[in-house]
Amino acid sequence: MWARLWAIVTKELKQLRRDRMTFGMIVMLPLMQLMLFGYAINTDVRHVPAGIVDLSQTSYSRQLFQMVSATQVVDFTQRYYSAQAADEAITRGEVKAVLLIPADFSSRLVLHPAFDHNREYSPLTRPVAQWLVDGADTMVAAAMRSLRNMPLTELTAKGVTLTAPSFEVVQYFNPEQRSVVNIVPGLLAIILTMTMVMFTSAAIVREREQGNMEFLIATPVKPVELMVGKIVPYVFVGLVQASIILSVGHWVFAVPVRGGLDSLLIASLLFIFASLTLGLVISTLTKNQLQAMQMTVFILMPSILLSGFMFPYDAMPIPAQWIAEVLPATHFMRMVRGIVLRDADVFSLSKDALWLLGFTCVGVLVAAKRFNKRLE
Amino acid sequence: MTHAEIALKADRLTKRFGQLTAVNQLSLSIERGAIYGFLGPNGCGKSTAIRLLTGLLIADEGEVTVLGQPLAGHEEALKSRIGYMTQKFSLFENLTVLENLRFVAAIYSVKGVQAKKRIDELLQLYGLSERQQQLAGTMSGGQKQRLALACATIHHPELLFLDEPTSAVDPENRRDFWERLFDLSAAGTTILVSTHYMDEAERCHGLAILEHGIKRADGAPRELMQSMSANVVEISGDSLRQVKQRLSALPDVISAAQVGNHLRVLVSKSVDDAIGLLTPFSDNYDLALVRPSLEDVFVSCTGGRHVG
Numbered sequence: 001m002w003a004r005l006w007a008i009v010t011k012e013l014k015q016l017r018r019d020r021m022t023f024g025m026i027v028m029l030p031l032m033q034l035m036l037f038g039y040a041i042n043t044d045v046r047h048v049p050a051g052i053v054d055l056s057q058t059s060y061s062r063q064l065f066q067m068v069s070a071t072q073v074v075d076f077t078q079r080y081y082s083a084q085a086a087d088e089a090i091t092r093g094e095v096k097a098v099l100l101i102p103a104d105f106s107s108r109l110v111l112h113p114a115f116d117h118n119r120e121y122s123p124l125t126r127p128v129a130q131w132l133v134d135g136a137d138t139m140v141a142a143a144m145r146s147l148r149n150m151p152l153t154e155l156t157a158k159g160v161t162l163t164a165p166s167f168e169v170v171q172y173f174n175p176e177q178r179s180v181v182n183i184v185p186g187l188l189a190i191i192l193t194m195t196m197v198m199f200t201s202a203a204i205v206r207e208r209e210q211g212n213m214e215f216l217i218a219t220p221v222k223p224v225e226l227m228v229g230k231i232v233p234y235v236f237v238g239l240v241q242a243s244i245i246l247s248v249g250h251w252v253f254a255v256p257v258r259g260g261l262d263s264l265l266i267a268s269l270l271f272i273f274a275s276l277t278l279g280l281v282i283s284t285l286t287k288n289q290l291q292a293m294q295m296t297v298f299i300l301m302p303s304i305l306l307s308g309f310m311f312p313y314d315a316m317p318i319p320a321q322w323i324a325e326v327l328p329a330t331h332f333m334r335m336v337r338g339i340v341l342r343d344a345d346v347f348s349l350s351k352d353a354l355w356l357l358g359f360t361c362v363g364v365l366v367a368a369k370r371f372n373k374r375l376e
Numbered sequence: 377m378t379h380a381e382i383a384l385k386a387d388r389l390t391k392r393f394g395q396l397t398a399v400n401q402l403s404l405s406i407e408r409g410a411i412y413g414f415l416g417p418n419g420c421g422k423s424t425a426i427r428l429l430t431g432l433l434i435a436d437e438g439e440v441t442v443l444g445q446p447l448a449g450h451e452e453a454l455k456s457r458i459g460y461m462t463q464k465f466s467l468f469e470n471l472t473v474l475e476n477l478r479f480v481a482a483i484y485s486v487k488g489v490q491a492k493k494r495i496d497e498l499l500q501l502y503g504l505s506e507r508q509q510q511l512a513g514t515m516s517g518g519q520k521q522r523l524a525l526a527c528a529t530i531h532h533p534e535l536l537f538l539d540e541p542t543s544a545v546d547p548e549n550r551r552d553f554w555e556r557l558f559d560l561s562a563a564g565t566t567i568l569v570s571t572h573y574m575d576e577a578e579r580c581h582g583l584a585i586l587e588h589g590i591k592r593a594d595g596a597p598r599e600l601m602q603s604m605s606a607n608v609v610e611i612s613g614d615s616l617r618q619v620k621q622r623l624s625a626l627p628d629v630i631s632a633a634q635v636g637n638h639l640r641v642l643v644s645k646s647v648d649d650a651i652g653l654l655t656p657f658s659d660n661y662d663l664a665l666v667r668p669s670l671e672d673v674f675v676s677c678t679g680g681r682h683v684g
């Protein structure tokens with residue numbers, strides 16, 4: 001039993017070592033994804049291309065222009081001379097937003113409580129200027145809305161007297177609110193799902209396609225030996241990838257790893273096993289590598305969309321949450337963010353850990369059962 | 377041998393794939409130590425029959441007894457006593473010769489010193505010693521085939537299945553290969569080999585001719601040739617093609633085929649005087665009754681529908 005298992009493991013490792021393509025993917029895939037998600041996909045909106053229509057042409061209006069530029073939320077790249085021209089520019093997609101400063105800007109300003117604290121808000125209070133926003137991209141629109149209550153006191157030389165906010169918000173973790181801090185651990189879950197499921201889902205069909213399987217099933221090898229022997233080498237692959245992602249995340253994107261490395265190792269192992277068995281089950285369900293690939297994508301999409309990587313789990317509709325609960329990625333996402341960002345340990349996350357463990361056991365059984373030593 | 381031990385026995389084995397009956401009521405019995413051949417054209421069900429006999433496919437009907445045990449229910453126990461060389465090369469192309477052998481040895485639980493000794497022996501026997509470190513995928517057809525045979529016999533199987541082992545091999549390598557098979561047979565291994573080469577089939581101790589999954593003939597090649605249901609007439613002369621056309625139209629002529637500058641005509645045994653029947657259609661030609669070959673047997677069994 002052990003000798004055969006060992007023989008299969010070493011065979012897989014040797015084959016993996018000679019398969020340059022796969023070998024390269026193991027290293028390049030996490031690096032590329034990390035760079036893509038880390039740099040390109042940035043949910044902190046900055047530098048939105050914008051235009052300005054200044055119908056007031058006063059020193060105040062120029063000051064307002066300066067102030068808004070200083071926030072860096074928008075980059076003023078265009079200047080228009082009428083509201084209509086601005087309108088057309090947005091439709092053309094030239095800019096995403098336009099700041100429209102009306103001709104009576106100065107008189108509105110002096111009546112505005114944000115400018116003069118002695119005044120009260122009244123139904124007659126009018127906003128001092130207007131933002132025209134391309135609302136198609138909700139992320140951009142939300143960023144523009146955040147400018148709505150910009151204090152205008154800087155326009156006066158009177159110094160700052162802020163109104164007291166209703167709530168004080170104390171932020172635990174991620175004080176600078178950088179989305180990359182949340183993305184990197186999440187990416188660990190996504191990349192592992194992608195590679196682990198992909199490698200093993202092809203594992204058995206490939207041998208079937210290449211004809212190795214006909215020889216193998218004519219030998220005394222047992223299905224469980226074959227199944228376990230096929231996933232063990234990829235456990236190491238998974239750990240290598242996890243190390244790459246977390247160290248690059250740490251060195252390049254300054255993502256802190258607060259939790260213990262032991263908790264992280266256990267959580268990663270549990271997830272790697274769960275994903276590998278998922279791939280194996282796929283492998284026993286499909287007839288060729290193309291089908292296996294399609295099934296992998298079928299698993300991967302909800303893992304990306306529903307696991308909490310893209311959207312907060314709690315904000316999803318209940319049926320989506322149910323689907324998410326079935327996916328190993330969701331449980332790992334919770335665990336890894338807990339460990340990496342909040343210094344949680346595996347025991348405080350035992351529900352998710354147990355779930356992954358159960359998933360693996362059931363998966364191996366199903367795969368071994370589905371894989372009968374027949375050609376049909 | 378009056379009471380020979382039977383190594384493999386099949387009884388009315390049938391396998392259907394949807395509408396197609398790939399193996400149809402196949403019965404056979406192979407003595408221990410014999411080399412038994414399946415002869416038939418591509419698609420006649422040789423591979424399917426072998427898969428049924430090794431337990432890789434389940435028969436729709438019929439029973440198989442392997443080495444004295446019923447196959448059904450004992451597949452796994454029997455797998456360590458049989459060897460199987462697939463039609464398509466089924467070892468790992470991105471492993472070296474040595475790695476493949478070591479892997480297969482471990483799978484068959486041949487261990488330690490014993491494994492090393494056996495592997496060295498096989499490398500020597502099959503002339504692969506210099507190629508131990510070569511990737512299997514980069515070897516020639518003949519070398520791959522020898523590696524596959526080495527792997528299939530690493531555990532000294534009592535029963536060996538070889539599915540078209542020589543299809544990708546040149547004639548000289550084929551002869552060597554058959555020498556190895558006779559060695560194995562002499563050592564007591566029972567061998568079932570499928571082929572579509574007549575010369576190979578002729579070397580077998582016993583032979584089944586298959587067509588459309590049905591066994592058309594079974595016996596020793598010599599017996600089959602003697603008990604053939606047709607006489608063979610060889611005609612020599614010019615413009616044989618016209619003669620061939622004329623003769624093919626006769627109901628008692630099973631087949632007429634040109635072989636070099638002869639025409640080989642199979643005439644049903646129900647005709648007493650074969651030469652007399654043919655002479656009126658082939659004046660000025662030399663006609664002679666000749667000894668039947670295995671190909672003639674094959675053609676007469678399959679009604680001349682296939683050749684080779």
Ligand SMILES: Nc1ncnc2c1ncn2[C@@H]1O[C@H](COP(=O)(O)OP(=O)(O)O)[C@@H](O)[C@H]1O
Pocket residue numbers: 393396398416417418419420421422423424425
């Ligand atoms: N798995 C299968 N599914 C459907 N048809 C099959 C299958 N395997 C073989 N066949 C069909 O059964 C017939 C016999 O095939 P096979 O045993 O491979 O012939 P041979 O080995 O003599 O060339 C062929 O017509 C083939 O197409």
Ligand SMILES: [Mg+2]
Pocket residue numbers: 419422423424463539540
């Ligand atoms: Mg075949």
